[in-house]
Amino acid sequence: MSKQAKRDAKSLFRNCQINGILDEKRVLQTVDEVLKRKPRGFGAILSHFQRLIKLDEAARTAKIESATALTPDLQNNYKEILTKRYGQGLYFIFQENPGLLGGVRVQVGSDVFDGTVRARLNELNESFKAA
Amino acid sequence: MSNLLQEIESKISGAQTSVAKQNVGIVREIGDGVAKIEGLTDAMLNEMLDFGNGVTGLALNLEETEVGAVILGDYTGIKEGQEVRTTGKLLSVPVGKGLLGRVVNTLGLPLDGKGPIKSDVSYPVEKIAPGIIKRKSVGQPLQTGIMAVDAMIPIGRGQRELIIGDRSTGKTTIGIDTIISQAVQNRAAEAAKDTSYRPVYSIYVAVGQKQSNIARVIAVLEEAGAMPYTIIVSASASDSATNQYLAPFAGCSMGEWFMDNGMDALIIYDDLSKHAVAYRQVSLVLKRPSGREAYPGDVFYLHSRLLERSARVNEKYGNGSLTALPIIETQMGDVSAYIPTNVISITDGQIYLETDLFYQGVRPAVSVGLSVSRVGSAAQIKAMKQVAGRIKLDLAQFRELAAFAQFGSDLDAATQAKIERGKRVVEIFKQPQFSPLLVEVQSVILWAAQNGYFDDVAVEKVKDFQKKLVDYLTNRKADLMGRLSKEKAFSDAIAGDFKSAIAEFKQTYK
Numbered sequence: 254m255s256k257q258a259k260r261d262a263k264s265l266f267r268n269c270q271i272n273g274i275l276d277e278k279r280v281l282q283t284v285d286e287v288l289k290r291k292p293r294g295f296g297a298i299l300s301h302f303q304r305l306i307k308l309d310e311a312a313r314t315a316k317i318e319s320a321t322a323l324t325p326d327l328q329n330n331y332k333e334i335l336t337k338r339y340g341q342g343l344y345f346i347f348q349e350n351p352g353l354l355g356g357v358r359v360q361v362g363s364d365v366f367d368g369t370v371r372a373r374l375n376e377l378n379e380s381f382k383a384a
Numbered sequence: 385m386s387n388l389l390q391e392i393e394s395k396i397s398g399a400q401t402s403v404a405k406q407n408v409g410i411v412r413e414i415g416d417g418v419a420k421i422e423g424l425t426d427a428m429l430n431e432m433l434d435f436g437n438g439v440t441g442l443a444l445n446l447e448e449t450e451v452g453a454v455i456l457g458d459y460t461g462i463k464e465g466q467e468v469r470t471t472g473k474l475l476s477v478p479v480g481k482g483l484l485g486r487v488v489n490t491l492g493l494p495l496d497g498k499g500p501i502k503s504d505v506s507y508p509v510e511k512i513a514p515g516i517i518k519r520k521s522v523g524q525p526l527q528t529g530i531m532a533v534d535a536m537i538p539i540g541r542g543q544r545e546l547i548i549g550d551r552s553t554g555k556t557t558i559g560i561d562t563i564i565s566q567a568v569q570n571r572a573a574e575a576a577k578d579t580s581y582r583p584v585y586s587i588y589v590a591v592g593q594k595q596s597n598i599a600r601v602i603a604v605l606e607e608a609g610a611m612p613y614t615i616i617v618s619a620s621a622s623d624s625a626t627n628q629y630l631a632p633f634a635g636c637s638m639g640e641w642f643m644d645n646g647m648d649a650l651i652i653y654d655d656l657s658k659h660a661v662a663y664r665q666v667s668l669v670l671k672r673p674s675g676r677e678a679y680p681g682d683v684f685y686l687h688s689r690l691l692e693r694s695a696r697v698n699e700k701y702g703n704g705s706l707t708a709l710p711i712i713e714t715q716m717g718d719v720s721a722y723i724p725t726n727v728i729s730i731t732d733g734q735i736y737l738e739t740d741l742f743y744q745g746v747r748p749a750v751s752v753g754l755s756v757s758r759v760g761s762a763a764q765i766k767a768m769k770q771v772a773g774r775i776k777l778d779l780a781q782f783r784e785l786a787a788f789a790q791f792g793s794d795l796d797a798a799t800q801a802k803i804e805r806g807k808r809v810v811e812i813f814k815q816p817q818f819s820p821l822l823v824e825v826q827s828v829i830l831w832a833a834q835n836g837y838f839d840d841v842a843v844e845k846v847k848d849f850q851k852k853l854v855d856y857l858t859n860r861k862a863d864l865m866g867r868l869s870k871e872k873a874f875s876d877a878i879a880g881d882f883k884s885a886i887a888e889f890k891q892t893y894k
Contacts, residue, residue: 308422308449360408363423368403382438 254301258294262301266309274342275309312362315339316346320353320369335361407470409451411435414462416669417455417624424451427470430510434469435462442475442626445670452670454626456491474510477634478503479641484585487602487616490627490634495618507637509630513692514643520698522732525763526584526650526707529565529820530558532750532813535772535830536779537735540763541584541648542696542705546727548712548719549737554748555711556597557817558735559652560604562709563588565820566650567610572822584707585642586610587651589617589635592628592658604818625669628662636693639706643695646702651694655711656687660723677722684726691730719754733757747814752779765823766873771830775809782806801839808838811846824869825854828882831874837886849893856889 265287269279283302287295315335317323323331332345339361350358354370409423419441427433433441433453439462445452455462456475477492482502487495494501522540539545547555566584573581588605590598598618605611615638619631632653642649653659660683667680675681687710694708710731712724717739719728728734733756742749764772785803789795795803812833815821821829829850832838841849857865864881871878 305449311423312425363407363409363425365406365408366403367406 254297255294258297259301261292261294261298262305265298265302266305275306275313280306310344313339313342314344314346315359315361316348318348318350318353318358318360318369320349320351320355322349323347323357331359335359409468411462411464411466411468412450414459414464417459417626418666418669419453419455419459419462419468421451421453421468422449424468424470427451428474430474430508432471432473432475434471435466436468437461440471441468442630443470444666445672454666454670455624456626456630474508475630476506476508477637478505479507479638480505481585483615483638484613485611485615487618490617490619490623490631492634492638505641507641509633509637511637511640511693513689514695514697514701518697518701519695522696522759522763524582524648524696524705525760525765525823526562526648527565527569527820527823528558528562529568529822530561530748531815531821531826531829532748533558533735534764534823534826535768535813536752536776537733537750537755537757538760538764538768538772539707539709539757540696540760541707542694543733543757543759543763544691544694544708544710544731545757545760546710546712546731546734547737548714548724548728548734549749550714550717550739553737553739553742554817555713555737556601556654558737558748559588559654559709559711560601561818561820562586562650563605563614563652564608564610564818567608567613568820569822570613571609582648583613584648584650585639586614587617587635587639587649588614589619589632589651589653591619591631591653591655592621592662593618593654595620595622608818625662625665628659629666632656632659632690636690636706636708640693643697643704643706644702646704648705648707650707650709653690653708653710655713656727657713657723660686679722683723684730687723687727688730691727732759745814746810747817750813752776752783765827767827767868767871768823768830770874771827771834775830775834778802779806779809782809805833805836805839807843808841808846809833811843812838812850814847824865825858827868827874828857828865829854831879831882832886835883837890852893853886853889857885861885 265283269275269283284299287299292298317331328347335343343361352371356369358369358372359366407424407426409421411419412422413420427443427446429443429446431443433443435441435455439455439457439459441453441455443451443453478501480503486498486501488501489495492501522542524541526539526541526543527534528539533539547558549555563586566586569581570583573583588601590601598620602616605614617631617635617638619628635651635653639649639651660679663683663686664679668674668678672680691708691710694706696705697703710727712727714721714724719725719736736751736754737749738751741751782802782805785799786806789803812829832853838846838849864878864885868878
């Protein structure tokens with residue numbers, strides 16, 4: 254992928270943001286427009302553009318995993334706390350994962366708050382290995 | 385009993401568990417010991433990354449959407465999509481006296497099978513060099529035990545002196561000789577209970593060397609009894625380029641601990657040419673832009689920041705020192721190549737070893753004309769200054785006259801005398817490897833040569849005369865040598881006594 258394609262994709266990505274938050278309507282319009290005009294290296298531009306969108310989405314996605322389903326009250330509580338910490342524009346995904354055994358794992362972008370029993374057991378396992 | 389159960393229950397219910405924030409990323413690409421990781425938004429430069437299963441990496445490239453990390457260990461088990469965590473710790477190595485006598489790898493882990501390293505202190509591998517306020521001028525000698533070096537290219541504690549030359553010209557030998565010399569002096573001072581002597585601890589960093597060579601160096605140091613004062617950091621040719629790139633920095637951190645704690649240390653980087661090649665490899669696989677000879681743009685900074693960490697710090701900061709002897713291997717004697725010129729400009733002088741001299745039997749093959757020490761003369765003891773002051777000039781003149789004399793035999797008496805003296809001085813400077821000489825012995829030999837006591841000895845018998853003279857003086861005139869060692873100068877009285885002692889020896893010499 255050329256540097257120019259990366260630069261163009263970055264520029265398109267910036268133009269799709271309103272106050273630092275990605276606007277879905279603009280994104281779709283941009284993709285349509287690029288496909289219509291077919292500028293030089295449009296494939297690479299769109300591919301990098303897609304990657305930037307994916308990374309932005311990942312950075313603004315809050316994934317809350319728990320061993321058992323969370324009640325709506327608890328879910329709202331989490332939404333409130335995370336919005337307070339990371340600001341508006343977060344997508345929330347609540348997942349049930351019995352493998353965690355207990356507790357909750359919250360991931361927002363690359364930040365992880367892991368309070369699950371599984372994580373503690375893993376930590377204990379690692380400490381035994383190190384010893 | 386019921387009370388006890390209640391108490392436990394209340395303690396359990398009152399127990400608080402905290403959840404720490406972690407920063408994670410996902411491996412997007414892995415190959416050649418380098419991983420590209422998405423995420424890790426909080427990663428710091430040179431931060432250690434946890435890949436799980438005991439594998440660690442080092443964050444070297446912080447880019448907009450990803451982090452480029454080099455793996456310090458076995459990277460074959462790492463898979464795409466694997467989770468990576470930041471540790472919040474910079475790459476550190478254990479430091480302290482517990483490392484003396486040990487052979488360790490880049491991460492400070494033992495390689496000698498002598499059990500774990502006893503050290504509870506660690507230093508970051510990358511550290512900012514001491515600033516101007518902390519430093520002071522070089523003023524104390526570091527005796528290499530090699531007469532040609534101590535007399536003509538003196539090295540001071542805290543100096544950076546480059547050892548440069550083609551392959552197989554005796555570069556490593558000078559480094560090893562220096563380590564052995566320090567051990568001999570340390571032991572002598574310990575035996576004499578001389579508290580004024582500051583011992584020098586040595587660190588030998590092998591970068592990209594053959595394992596057999598490293599094993600030979602260890603064997604030589606063990607045989608000479610130098611290992612108790614030495615740390616060996618090994619990043620052999622079979623280690624990853626990352627380990628080879630980091631090894632000098634790890635060794636430097638170990639040396640810095642001695643300096644920071646008011647002690648003197650010596651570090652030998654063997655060699656920085658291979659170090660630059662390893663860094664080039666790491667940079668190329670990290671897709672950093674390459675420059676001259678495909679080295680990255682910061683290859684000068686790589687060596688300058690490493691060698692700047694060698695310093696002499698002033699009394700307020702402990703009066704410690706770290707002396708560096710980096711080694712550079714040239715190709716066909718070309719000192720004007722990229723890496724040699726870089727390191728020459730960084731260091732405080734160089735010892736240049738010539739292939740021609742080496743094969744003529746002049747060993748150590750030190751080229752007098754091209755070797756220089758910019759700060760070391762301030763650190764020479766007075767006795768050595770008195771005798772070695774003119775020797776470099778005399779030797780350079782001899783080389784010129786000897787070349788000139790090849791064209792004709794009619795030479796005046798003064799020129800003839802200079803050539804004859806020069807021939808003997810060249811013989812005197814020849815020294816077998818791993819047999820360092822004490823500075824008093826060196827001073828007396830040079831004093832005798834300067835005062836014409838070698839002039840009537842046949843050139844081929846000079847080494848024999850020198851050996852027997854040294855034996856005579858150390859065994860029969862030990863008190864006189866002791867006085868010289870104490871006063872560290874040729875006073876009129878000492879010079880007079882040496883005159884009569886050498887005259888007495890010459891009568892019995894056959």
